[in-house]
Amino acid sequence: MGEVFTFIFGVLAVVLIIFILSGIKIIRPYQNGLVERLGKFDRILKPGLKIVVPLLETMVKIDLREQVVDIPPQEVITKDNVVATVDAVVFLEVVDPYCYNYNIANFWLAIVNLAQTNLRNVIGDMSLDESLSSRESINAKLQKSLDEVTDKWGTKVTRVEIKRIEPPVDVTDAMHKQMKAERYRRAKILEAEAEKQSQILIADGQKEAQIKKAEGEAEAIKQVADAEKYKKIAIASGEAQAIVNVFNAMHEGRPTKDLITLKYLESLEKMANGQATKIFMPVETSGVLGSLNTIKEIFSNNDITTAEKK
Numbered sequence: 482m483g484e485v486f487t488f489i490f491g492v493l494a495v496v497l498i499i500f501i502l503s504g505i506k507i508i509r510p511y512q513n514g515l516v517e518r519l520g521k522f523d524r525i526l527k528p529g530l531k532i533v534v535p536l537l538e539t540m541v542k543i544d545l546r547e548q549v550v551d552i553p554p555q556e557v558i559t560k561d562n563v564v565a566t567v568d569a570v571v572f573l574e575v576v577d578p579y580c581y582n583y584n585i586a587n588f589w590l591a592i593v594n595l596a597q598t599n600l601r602n603v604i605g606d607m608s609l610d611e612s613l614s615s616r617e618s619i620n621a622k623l624q625k626s627l628d629e630v631t632d633k634w635g636t637k638v639t640r641v642e643i644k645r646i647e648p649p650v651d652v653t654d655a656m657h658k659q660m661k662a663e664r665y666r667r668a669k670i671l672e673a674e675a676e677k678q679s680q681i682l683i684a685d686g687q688k689e690a691q692i693k694k695a696e697g698e699a700e701a702i703k704q705v706a707d708a709e710k711y712k713k714i715a716i717a718s719g720e721a722q723a724i725v726n727v728f729n730a731m732h733e734g735r736p737t738k739d740l741i742t743l744k745y746l747e748s749l750e751k752m753a754n755g756q757a758t759k760i761f762m763p764v765e766t767s768g769v770l771g772s773l774n775t776i777k778e779i780f781s782n783n784d785i786t787t788a789e790k791k
Contacts, residue, residue, distance in 0.1 A: 504535045513578045515541045543578035561608040566647040572640040580635030
């Protein structure tokens with residue numbers, strides 16, 4: 482009998498240890514624990530070592546990390562009746578473990594279908610060209626619409642990204658041809674603009690060169706004229722100085738009126754040989770004319786004396 486009681490006591494001890502150990506729970510830093518007591522929600526357990534009452538309480542761990550939901554590709558009809566294949570990816574995180582666990586039966590199936598439906602609605606209101614060039618706008622609209630619905634599920638949509646928008650093959654070929662034609666047109670426009678700019682620069686350069694050449698010629702003419710002017714001024718100044726010197730020399734030598742008269746006659750002879758049609762006489766012509774009469778009388782007397790001698 483003693484061995485039987487010992488065996489039973491050992492079994493009960495093992496069961497008790499297992500029972501106690503089953504109530505010890507470890508919650509990781511990125512988790513929360515939802516505890517139910519006899520089928521009714523009781524409390525939320527934070528990360529750490531926690532104890533629950535076995536058989537009376539059960540616990541569900543909720544992952545609070547950001548989750549990624551891949552939205553399968555689907556065909557969407559755009560506003561201009563083009564069938565395009567679109568797929569996306571949704572990033573979300575649990576902010577309320579209670580709502581996440583009790584307000585939706587299958588959250589992942591719900592979020593996939595909700596994202597597909599909203600994706601059809603958003604792209605269906607756009608043309609193909611708009612949808613291809615407005616991914617940021619599509620992402621923002623999808624995020625807003627999904628976040629409004631999933632708020633009561635205890636989750637927050639942090640980001641939505643369109644992975645691919647693929648038009649039909651014939652539309653893609655047409656788009657490629659259109660893009661090629663547009664690039665060819667832009668290249669021609671750029672080439673024409675470059676040629677136009679080159680011609681403008683060449684014309685401006687030629688004009689500038691002509692202006693500089695004209696300015697150089699004008700400056701050369703001005704310098705030649707200035708040199709000629711200075712030359713004439715120097716010659717006139719020299720001649721004037723020579724006249725002054727001659728005049729001073731003549732007066733210093735005390736010339737007689739007869740000598741002065743002879744010099745005037747020599748000057749008149751030179752002036753008569755020139756091309757001038759007018760001759761300006763000095764102011765003191767009376768003295769000169771008197772000297773001329775005196776010379777005339779001298780020559781006359783010489784002629785009479787010569788005749789008498791003969």
